[in-house]
Amino acid sequence: MLLLQVWNFKHLLLFYAVLNITLWLANSQFIDEDEDDSGEDETPEEKAERKSIEEDSYLTVDKLIAKYGYPAEVHQVTTEDGYILTMHRIRGKQGAQPFFLQHGLVDSSAGYVIMGPNVSLAYLLADNNYDVWLGNARGNRYSRNHTTLDPDGKKFWEFSWHEIGIYDLPAMIDYVLKTTGFKRLQYAGHSQGCTAFFVMCSMRPEYNKKVIMMQALAPAVYAQETEEHPYIRAINLYFNTLVGSSITEMFHNEFRFLCRMTEETERLCIEAVFGIVGRNWNEFNRKMFPVILGHYPAGVAAKQVKHFIQVIKTGKFAPYSYSTNKNMLLYKEREPPSYNLTAVTVPTYVYYSKNDLLCHPTDVEAMYADLGRPIGKYLIPQKEFNHMDFLWAINVRRLVYARMMQVLGKYKDRRNNASVYPTPKDATKPDGGDSKEVK
Numbered sequence: 001m002l003l004l005q006v007w008n009f010k011h012l013l014l015f016y017a018v019l020n021i022t023l024w025l026a027n028s029q030f031i032d033e034d035e036d037d038s039g040e041d042e043t044p045e046e047k048a049e050r051k052s053i054e055e056d057s058y059l060t061v062d063k064l065i066a067k068y069g070y071p072a073e074v075h076q077v078t079t080e081d082g083y084i085l086t087m088h089r090i091r092g093k094q095g096a097q098p099f100f101l102q103h104g105l106v107d108s109s110a111g112y113v114i115m116g117p118n119v120s121l122a123y124l125l126a127d128n129n130y131d132v133w134l135g136n137a138r139g140n141r142y143s144r145n146h147t148t149l150d151p152d153g154k155k156f157w158e159f160s161w162h163e164i165g166i167y168d169l170p171a172m173i174d175y176v177l178k179t180t181g182f183k184r185l186q187y188a189g190h191s192q193g194c195t196a197f198f199v200m201c202s203m204r205p206e207y208n209k210k211v212i213m214m215q216a217l218a219p220a221v222y223a224q225e226t227e228e229h230p231y232i233r234a235i236n237l238y239f240n241t242l243v244g245s246s247i248t249e250m251f252h253n254e255f256r257f258l259c260r261m262t263e264e265t266e267r268l269c270i271e272a273v274f275g276i277v278g279r280n281w282n283e284f285n286r287k288m289f290p291v292i293l294g295h296y297p298a299g300v301a302a303k304q305v306k307h308f309i310q311v312i313k314t315g316k317f318a319p320y321s322y323s324t325n326k327n328m329l330l331y332k333e334r335e336p337p338s339y340n341l342t343a344v345t346v347p348t349y350v351y352y353s354k355n356d357l358l359c360h361p362t363d364v365e366a367m368y369a370d371l372g373r374p375i376g377k378y379l380i381p382q383k384e385f386n387h388m389d390f391l392w393a394i395n396v397r398r399l400v401y402a403r404m405m406q407v408l409g410k411y412k413d414r415r416n417n418a419s420v421y422p423t424p425k426d427a428t429k430p431d432g433g434d435s436k437e438v439k
């Protein structure tokens, strides 16, 4: 109990530290807006909207999907190493092509639905006649269960995105294929949803055959440039003190309460998020902030974060590095050998942006060049576009998903004929041209 107290106290301290740093960094750029006295004289429509947003902040993903009139299902999948994962599904019509969506770090399946049916990707795909399956990685709020391990114990949390790649994704993909009777599925990932995918394809290459195409949104893979990130050093120091634990409880109710206390604390909280992912007020739907607070962070193991920090510091996309002795034992080398991106033979289309503090364009382009079968890359034509805008931006459909639908459409009727995809060499020319149209 005492430990728990200290624990929360530490989290609060970190939170204040981040807020303060952010305030200090952002101070010079603050634009004073007139305070608007909402609340008292809100119209019935505004009140209904506020209530609906409040509701969206606590509904689980399946309930959210059902609320907006789509057929929702919940499925449980058990991995080879015993983790029990929850998948959410927006069931498509008979014979609809399965489309698998995998979330990023501290996120869950919620990331693909919370902005609602007019914005979020899961609904767009459902409207385009796909059978949409939403994965949940081990450790997040929907996948906090195991056949033998206790999620409140230390052993449960001994994993990073390496295990998500070699166990969770294969288990979920096999489950979807078995349930639907399809041989292959479409895949899109955001951030760590790409990282884990590339781990899977390089470590278990037989899974390349099960995926038609990969849409990689803000792929966090190479991260040399991220070393310049203002918070990485602080986060690194913080995580070095945690061994094999969950950081789900990191932002508990105090945090949510603080963030919604006043206009000003809300603004500071949003600035804190921007400090990590990149600043873009224009695309941020502030009305939806309570919903974001309700669904993030969804739970993550400290080792996942530490593993990313290793990638940043070593400049190598490689498995987790332990002590030299343990590395010798596990990998037969002093340092773990890099993942082999050439072995990723799924045709991959990449979406990235200039103001993404976690995936620098230079890193994304370096990764793209190393992929086994890149078929195009698209730099979002808005220079402030940040890491979370790929899911949250007000205009994400126009700025990102419209292109994705074009790419999917282009290969749709020929999806069983691999020879229609450009070869890696072609891909850097015709389709790839950064902001050219696909056609």
Ligand SMILES: *[C@@H]1O[C@H](CO)[C@@H](O)[C@H](O)[C@H]1NC(C)=O
Residues within 6 Å of the ligand: 116, 117, 118
């Ligand atoms: C989606 O957009 C339509 C048309 O603009 C609007 O009528 C509807 O209320 C919107 N739905 C939501 C959930 O915002």
Ligand SMILES: *[C@@H]1O[C@H](CO)[C@@H](O)[C@H](O)[C@H]1NC(C)=O
Residues within 6 Å of the ligand: 084, 145, 146, 147
């Ligand atoms: C965890 O999984 C077990 C075995 O399937 C199940 O009996 C139990 O209800 C699950 N626990 C939670 C919290 O979902």
Ligand SMILES: *[C@@H]1O[C@H](CO)[C@@H](O)[C@H](O)[C@H]1NC(C)=O
Residues within 6 Å of the ligand: 340, 341, 342, 343
């Ligand atoms: C990487 O994968 C490619 C394609 O499967 C293979 O030809 C190459 O030898 C691999 N490289 C290493 C270092 O294992």
Ligand SMILES: *[C@@H]1O[C@H](CO)[C@@H](O)[C@H](O)[C@H]1NC(C)=O
Residues within 6 Å of the ligand: 417, 419, 420
């Ligand atoms: C695949 O597409 C290529 C080029 O369009 C064509 O030559 C080939 O016959 C096709 N193969 C099959 C099995 O449809």
